């Protein structure tokens with residue numbers, strides 16, 4: 001089973017957002033990283049069929065004979081139907097997505113409510129839920145009936161740290177027999193769970209590969225330097241891309257992204273995925289890495 005995109009292009013008027021996207025994905029979790037406005041949502045909307053006026057070709061898995069659900073999608077701004085309870089909402093969506101019996105739909109709903117910790121909220125109306133609870137309903141509907149392809153646009157926005165870890169654990173398990181596409185600019189969402197990570201910039205993927213591949217590609221571009229105090233650090237850092245600042249004994253240390261040694265005494269260190277992001281977005285996006 002695979003999902004293939006061949007030379008996918010999309011522009012809004014004169015704004016060319018995607019300019020030649022070529023990928024072939026098989027089962028597993030794939031991370032799509034990029035700064036605000038690079039086109040992650042546009043790409044997901046094209047794959048899920050919300051946007052139809054694009055160029056190029058998309059080949060979805062052929063599951064017609066088995067009557068399986070092909071796509072599940074969690075949009076960036078998910079609201080559902082405010083006056084329905086969670087149970088009513090999922091039953092309604094399930095009956096649109098498949099012609100399964102009510103018993104089978106309810107069994108799947110029970111499973112998803114349990115997975116996303118929504119069991120106790122089952123009879124609450126969507127309008128009565130908190131932002132994080134609504135997000136979990138969004139996840140439950142995306143995973144409903146175990147679609148072959150699941151697209152999650154910024155799925156962890158609004159989740160508390162416990163739910164975030166639970167979510168990561170869940171999709172790690174699910175990714176074995178599904179194709180899961182996860183877009184985010186929260187780098188830690190993708191760490192240790194992605195089969196491959198794609199970094200989108202200027203309409204195409206500027207980097208792609210396993211976490212290890214990407215880290216390897218950025219080797220030699222991350223440095224650590226020590227400073228006497230806060231003022232010293234501040235004075236020397238004006239033109240640098242700083243990945244992290246931290247205290248070490250009495251001194252201040254900084255992690256710096258640079259293709260050449262930023263200071264004679266700086267030491268080269270192994271990049272993290274955060275550093276990889278900054279290598280690609282150092283001028284545009286210094287403040288968006290969390």
Ligand SMILES: Nc1ncnc2c1ncn2[C@@H]1O[C@H](COP(=O)(O)OP(=O)(O)OP(=O)(O)O)[C@@H](O)[C@H]1O
Pocket residue numbers: 012015017034035036037038039040041042043076185
């Ligand atoms: N309906 C639209 N009409 C015109 N321009 C649009 C439309 N939707 C998106 N854009 C533009 O396309 C570009 C890509 O937007 P998109 O929402 O795909 O980015 P993104 O990577 O998902 O951003 P973010 O991380 O902020 O959600 C942006 O410049 C945006 O302004």
